[in-house]
Amino acid sequence: MSDLDEIAAIIGETRVLTGADAAPYATDWTGAYTGAPLAVLRPKDTAEVAAILKIANAAGTPVVPVSGHTGLTGATMGQDALMLSLDRLNTIYAIDPEARTARIGAGVILSSLHDAADAHDLIFPLTFGARGSAMIGGVLSTNAGGSNVLRYGNTRDLCLGLEVVMADGRIMNLMSALHKDNSGLNLRQLLIGAEGTLGIITAAVMKLKPKPRAYATAMVAVPALSDALGLLNTLQDATGGAVEAFEYMPRSYIDRHIALISGARPPFEDAYDVNILVEVGATAPRDATPGPDGQVPITAMLEDTLGAMMEEGRLLDAVIAQNDAQRAEMWARREAAGEILVQGGNFVNTDVAVPLDKVATFLTRVTPRLKAIDPDAHEVVVSHLGDGNIHHTTLLKRNDPDVMAALVEAVEDVVQELGGSFSAEHGVGLSKLDTMRRRKDPVALDTMRAIKTALDPKGILNPGKVIPD
Amino acid sequence: MSDLDEIAAIIGETRVLTGADAAPYATDWTGAYTGAPLAVLRPKDTAEVAAILKIANAAGTPVVPVSGHTGLTGATMGQDALMLSLDRLNTIYAIDPEARTARIGAGVILSSLHDAADAHDLIFPLTFGARGSAMIGGVLSTNAGGSNVLRYGNTRDLCLGLEVVMADGRIMNLMSALHKDNSGLNLRQLLIGAEGTLGIITAAVMKLKPKPRAYATAMVAVPALSDALGLLNTLQDATGGAVEAFEYMPRSYIDRHIALISGARPPFEDAYDVNILVEVGATAPRDATPGPDGQVPITAMLEDTLGAMMEEGRLLDAVIAQNDAQRAEMWARREAAGEILVQGGNFVNTDVAVPLDKVATFLTRVTPRLKAIDPDAHEVVVSHLGDGNIHHTTLLKRNDPDVMAALVEAVEDVVQELGGSFSAEHGVGLSKLDTMRRRKDPVALDTMRAIKTALDPKGILNPGKVIPD
Numbered sequence: 031m032s033d034l035d036e037i038a039a040i041i042g043e044t045r046v047l048t049g050a051d052a053a054p055y056a057t058d059w060t061g062a063y064t065g066a067p068l069a070v071l072r073p074k075d076t077a078e079v080a081a082i083l084k085i086a087n088a089a090g091t092p093v094v095p096v097s098g099h100t101g102l103t104g105a106t107m108g109q110d111a112l113m114l115s116l117d118r119l120n121t122i123y124a125i126d127p128e129a130r131t132a133r134i135g136a137g138v139i140l141s142s143l144h145d146a147a148d149a150h151d152l153i154f155p156l157t158f159g160a161r162g163s164a165m166i167g168g169v170l171s172t173n174a175g176g177s178n179v180l181r182y183g184n185t186r187d188l189c190l191g192l193e194v195v196m197a198d199g200r201i202m203n204l205m206s207a208l209h210k211d212n213s214g215l216n217l218r219q220l221l222i223g224a225e226g227t228l229g230i231i232t233a234a235v236m237k238l239k240p241k242p243r244a245y246a247t248a249m250v251a252v253p254a255l256s257d258a259l260g261l262l263n264t265l266q267d268a269t270g271g272a273v274e275a276f277e278y279m280p281r282s283y284i285d286r287h288i289a290l291i292s293g294a295r296p297p298f299e300d301a302y303d304v305n306i307l308v309e310v311g312a313t314a315p316r317d318a319t320p321g322p323d324g325q326v327p328i329t330a331m332l333e334d335t336l337g338a339m340m341e342e343g344r345l346l347d348a349v350i351a352q353n354d355a356q357r358a359e360m361w362a363r364r365e366a367a368g369e370i371l372v373q374g375g376n377f378v379n380t381d382v383a384v385p386l387d388k389v390a391t392f393l394t395r396v397t398p399r400l401k402a403i404d405p406d407a408h409e410v411v412v413s414h415l416g417d418g419n420i421h422h423t424t425l426l427k428r429n430d431p432d433v434m435a436a437l438v439e440a441v442e443d444v445v446q447e448l449g450g451s452f453s454a455e456h457g458v459g460l461s462k463l464d465t466m467r468r469r470k471d472p473v474a475l476d477t478m479r480a481i482k483t484a485l486d487p488k489g490i491l492n493p494g495k496v497i498p499d
Numbered sequence: 500m501s502d503l504d505e506i507a508a509i510i511g512e513t514r515v516l517t518g519a520d521a522a523p524y525a526t527d528w529t530g531a532y533t534g535a536p537l538a539v540l541r542p543k544d545t546a547e548v549a550a551i552l553k554i555a556n557a558a559g560t561p562v563v564p565v566s567g568h569t570g571l572t573g574a575t576m577g578q579d580a581l582m583l584s585l586d587r588l589n590t591i592y593a594i595d596p597e598a599r600t601a602r603i604g605a606g607v608i609l610s611s612l613h614d615a616a617d618a619h620d621l622i623f624p625l626t627f628g629a630r631g632s633a634m635i636g637g638v639l640s641t642n643a644g645g646s647n648v649l650r651y652g653n654t655r656d657l658c659l660g661l662e663v664v665m666a667d668g669r670i671m672n673l674m675s676a677l678h679k680d681n682s683g684l685n686l687r688q689l690l691i692g693a694e695g696t697l698g699i700i701t702a703a704v705m706k707l708k709p710k711p712r713a714y715a716t717a718m719v720a721v722p723a724l725s726d727a728l729g730l731l732n733t734l735q736d737a738t739g740g741a742v743e744a745f746e747y748m749p750r751s752y753i754d755r756h757i758a759l760i761s762g763a764r765p766p767f768e769d770a771y772d773v774n775i776l777v778e779v780g781a782t783a784p785r786d787a788t789p790g791p792d793g794q795v796p797i798t799a800m801l802e803d804t805l806g807a808m809m810e811e812g813r814l815l816d817a818v819i820a821q822n823d824a825q826r827a828e829m830w831a832r833r834e835a836a837g838e839i840l841v842q843g844g845n846f847v848n849t850d851v852a853v854p855l856d857k858v859a860t861f862l863t864r865v866t867p868r869l870k871a872i873d874p875d876a877h878e879v880v881v882s883h884l885g886d887g888n889i890h891h892t893t894l895l896k897r898n899d900p901d902v903m904a905a906l907v908e909a910v911e912d913v914v915q916e917l918g919g920s921f922s923a924e925h926g927v928g929l930s931k932l933d934t935m936r937r938r939k940d941p942v943a944l945d946t947m948r949a950i951k952t953a954l955d956p957k958g959i960l961n962p963g964k965v966i967p968d
Contacts, residue, residue: 126854126856128728128729128732128855128856129728129854129855129856130732130855131854172681173681173685175679175681179678179679180678183656184679186685186688187652187656196942196946200942200945201942202940202942202943202946203940203942203943204940204943205918206854206918206919206920207854207855207918208852208853208854208887208918208919208920208923209648209649209852209855209885209886209887209888210644210648210653210852210883210886210887210888210920210923210924211852211920211922211923212641212642212644212692212920212922212923212924212925212926212927213920213921213922213927213931213935213939214927214935214939214943214944214947214965214966215689215692215693215696215697215946215947215950215951215965215966216642216655216688216689216691216692217943217946217947219655219685219688219689220684220685220688220689220950222685223681223684223685224684227684228684240732240735240736240740259597259598260597263597263599263709266709266782267709267782267783267784268783268784268785269783270739270741270781270782270783270786271709271782272739312739313735313736313739313740314736314737314738314739315736315737316737316800317739331785383677383678383679383680384677385595385598385600385675385676385677386597386598386599386676386678387595387597387598414679416678417678417679418677418678418679419678419679449674449675449676449677450675450677451675451677451679451680451681451682452682453680453681453682454677454679454680454681455679455681456681457681458681458682458683462682466682466683470682470683471671471672471673473665473669473670473671473672474671474672474673474683474686475683476669477665477671477684477686477954478683478684478686480953480954481684481689481950481953481954482684483953484949484950484952484953485946485949485950496683496684497683497684
């Protein structure tokens with residue numbers, strides 16, 4: 031009996047996809063990475079995942095875990111591998127509204143978790159564009175970020191427990207719901223963000239948070255990007271740390287938004303260089319309940335804070351959303367980033383992070399270097415500024431791979447000079463593998479290799495990704 | 500030249516302590532673990548730490564890192580090892596008030612970091628009793644907790660970057676100050692809490708937080724412990740997550756406090772079973788600035804919330820501190836825990852955690868089992884209830900090691916039944932090594948062993964601690 035027959039006998043023949051059935055899995059969401067898998071396997075539970083890994087490990091067959099297939103780095107490319115889809119492990123086992131936890135399978139879609147929390151007047155705060163397809167297994171394996179990491183942290187900050195199937199098929203039970211646990215090495219944190227190279231996450235315990243009862247949202251223009259961190263700190267201090275989003279859009283982004291998106295309008299009457307979307311969330315009723323004048327206190331607080339800063343000359347302009355439609359327009363401008371970039375032909379983009387006080391330096395330093403490589407290069411930047419996370423895109427007139435590589439290299443050079451990271455929230459996968467090899471601390475790389483070899487001696491788990499040879 | 504001579508030639512003869520000079524290091528703060536080291540080494544910087552490890556690794560000589568020596572589990576016991584003291588790596592390299600980070604050496608004393616942050620009107624929030632001696636290297640290596648983890652997280656949540664000397668003396672540079680970084684396996688999180696078994700932490704980048712401008716503190720009595728989580732959630736919702744401490748003291752604790760501590764007074768006129776110290780911190784000026792009536796808004800908010808709960812019959816009693824002296828008295832009651840336990844002869848204590856909604860079940864279930872072992876057993880409990888962390892102590896009339904072991908076993912049985920951890924915040928060291936062997940998930944144990952062997956093949960780093968053979 032072949033390995034696939036053996037697997038089919040365990041998980042059912044209809045759950046082993048080959049040929050045309052497997053074809054949709056050959057290309058991920060980005061379309062940039064294509065690879066024909068040996069087969070796509072759709073186990074129904076952890077025991078079946080374990081059985082598959084036992085067989086694959088014995089045979090030394092590569093296994094690539096996949097959940098929503100929405101990653102941006104090619105980490106789920108399954109060429110010549112068994113693709114192990116976690117989509118059927120989609121059970122929400124329990125929502126505990128008192129302890130504010132959710133126990134869920136790795137195949138639960140992110141937006142389903144949002145809905146399940148909402149039914150208890152709670153939120154699972156992590157969110158991003160692909161929330162309708164991304165599954166929690168992938169969210170954990172890439173330590174996904176998004177727009178409100180500032181307040182709630184990255185995925186790893188929102189996970190209390192994990193169940194993991196190791197390379198040899200053994201099940202590691204770390205499914206606790208504990209806020210303090212110092213019983214040995216923290217394997218949970220090691221597995222989160224490992225992109226499926228050390229084990230396959232099959233279930234998790236996630237934290238839930240109180241649902242904000244009201245939001246106050248504004249567009250703010252400051253004189254220079256170096257003034258932005260002062261604005262953030264002032265807002266954090268004034269609101270007791272309630273800033274949920276702090277998103278930077280430079281003039282070039284605003285211009286492009288207006289040029290490309292039908293119905294798009296400028297945020298202010300005048301045009302400014304440094305435009306920031308600010309959102310504050312109020313969970314306390316006293317902040318969210320409209321007063322006798324009809325005004326929501328959180329909105330009044332934002333208005334007072336921005337008004338005082340304006341009087342001090344620290345702001346150039348500020349507009350506060352007065353209703354849901356105005357708030358939606360502010361967010362639509364930010365969320366158009368993907369569309370704005372794709373329209374326009376040739377581009378290279380990066381997902382980098384620098385220390386909070388180095389974003390302005392980064393942007394000042396990178397521009398002349400890009401222009402030196404390609405005088406026609408045009409930068410479009412959008413940034414989760416509160417996390418120091420910059421999505422930097424360079425548009426080019428020509429589709430020249432050498433020039434494109436040189437542009438990425440120039441961006442990453444500046445990142446490295448400023449003590450930043452070449453991968454802030456998307457991970458490494460295949461797309462940053464060469465960068466890892468050249469730019470990551472060599473002792474850290476060797477340490478990663480040693481851990482990989484120790485936990486997956488035959489190298490079957492997502493081989494060739496994340497950790498360069 | 501002997502290894503010690505070689506080391507002396509590098510770090511200086513006066514920095515190699517032996518004989519009487521080394522004797523003070525033989526016993527830690529608890530006095531429970533004693534071991535004569537081969538020598539105590541006091542390198543001045545990372546390069547000297549690296550040089551020492553190269554020599555020790557070549558010779559296969561055990562190295563036990565020590566900083567403040569205030570741990571509670573024997574993790575720094577240095578019998579037949581080179582004790583590597585980090586006390587001279589005590590430089591605060593930089594405080595960045597805008598990015599709200601501190602770059603410091605592993606030998607910086609926790610209270611020195613507190614002072615350095617305070618000078619910029621910021622806080623490093625993590626704190627505990629031994630703050631005047633504990634050093635940041637040990638704080639990180641044990642992932643220390645304390646009383647305000649509820650709001651600010653454990654040590655691992657407050658660390659952005661690390662510098663680590665690996666077993667073979669190579670220096671791993673993870674000294675970033677990034678809020679998002681998905682460039683490969685998260686080695687920082689693996690090293691934090693590893694108790695010096697995988698590498699020696701020599702420097703770190705820590706997060707700083709806005710300093711609360713005012714606190715509102717209260718003692719609250721609820722009908723039953725199972726009502727406490729509802730109180731916590733109500734307070735979190737009302738204050739937007741500003742609860743800094745939520746500390747449970749049962750009637751037996753209060754009685755013992757009054758009996759043993761001179762001048763101690765009961766928290767309420769009547770005596771209750773479930774007494775909780777609540778503290779809310781206000782960072783926003785609007786919450787901290789006294790109104791025309793002289794009242795501080797954060798205090799008014801706490802009063803309103805507790806008042807409403809009282810009317811709903813959800814509280815039995817509540818007293819809000821009206822001034823600093825009253826707040827200090829409330830905290831003194833909680834911080835007397837150590838004294839209260841030590842007076843009284845024979846005892847066994849544990850540091851356990853259970854899910855937030857299981858604390859009441861834990862206490863109900865554990866009592867009859869202890870009484871069955873020793874009818875004279877008397878429990879004293881104090882709990883960081885907001886984290887599910889219970890410091891459970893059993894007082895005995897007789898000093899009988901078998902009975903003591905049986906009592907600990909009974910507590911840990913209940914912890915395990917409820918999905919808890921036998922070590923919440925103190926770590927494993929030597930004291931929980933046998934428990935690790937018997938109670939930790941066996942696949943997790945094997946995974947820890949594999950990682951240990953991969954990163955420290957000769958087993959020189961803090962051997963015999965944390966990870967059982």
